[in-house]
Amino acid sequence: MDKYRKLYNENLLGTSDVSILKFYYASFKIQQSKGKVSNVGSFLDECIKIAADTGKYFKVLGYLPFINSKYGTEQERISKFIKLRRKDIETLFMKNEITDKEIEDLLYGISQPSNGEPKTNDYYLEKIREKIIKCYSIKGKKQLGDRIFGYLLKSELLQAHTPEERLNTWYQFTGKDIVPSDTKLHANPRLNRSNVDSLTLIEHLESILDFYKEIDLEKAVDFIRKDIEKLSAKN
Incomplete structure (x- = not known):
């Protein structure tokens, strides 16, 4: 006791x-x-x-x-x-x-709920939110969280198109206490603010790819793979 x-x-x-x-x-x-x-x-x-x-x-x-x-x-x-x-x-x-x-x-963690039910949008959203919050709790990982959110928007699980809509959706999704490191929140890695070189950016995208593969969000996986291919072709 x-x-x-x-x-x-x-x-x-x-x-x-x-x-x-x-x-x-x-x-x-x-x-x-x-x-x-x-x-x-x-x-x-x-x-x-x-x-x-x-x-x-x-x-x-x-x-x-x-x-x-x-x-x-x-x-x-x-x-x-x-x-x-x-x-x-x-x-x-x-x-x-x-x-x-x-x-x-x-x-x-990224395992599916133990009841074995099919993954729902709520499941994906909760896993992605947890991952973003975790990124923001680790020094040097904020831009990773921004890009994870960007690919979430690109996958259209959340609808936001203008800069203002994206920022409002960010706060609704993560909470008002977490300020994005890049308020534009683009999904396209070439548009996001970046303080790393292209090879490091590819490594970041591969890390994001692994995350989306593990939660099995195929739409995001396809987008990230294409972006990695485009960046790799330039190096």
Whole structure:
């Protein structure tokens, strides 16, 4: 019990995705030990409800402490993620111990949801959003995130054509706290702002290609392959 209480206190006001999930996990384990909840599914239902509510204070099953609504953006994002990876999170929460790596793999990994259902647009969008946010959390990877978003637009899973539409869509998709390094957000790598040479750019595109291949978004894969071929022909 002490380890769950410690985990709970350490992540009480955390705003990262990993911290919020650790907080929910610890809360579930504490409530479970006190006999307040036995069904992880019911607990996650309540988590989704309170996490999606960005306009007021919220708590889970009478046990979570009050959290100020300034954390609403992060909570709302976690709410969507719980819905998307429900089965996987239930499995994770039933473990007696979890590691940051397990949570990070769940949040930022690229495997298909374990229920085996066909991949939907929501699945692709969530995976791409996670990847962009991860790029922006790593020094020197912001332009990679910009280009990933550009190929998302080019694949037409999101509709945005003018510079203003692209920028507005970016903020709606990633959140208002992440400012793109290139506000034009072109999909065409020759138009994006770049501080690398063409050979390095090809390496970046190959990395993006691997990502889109792994989530199996073929439309984006085709676009990236063609761009790599065009750039390679010039070198």
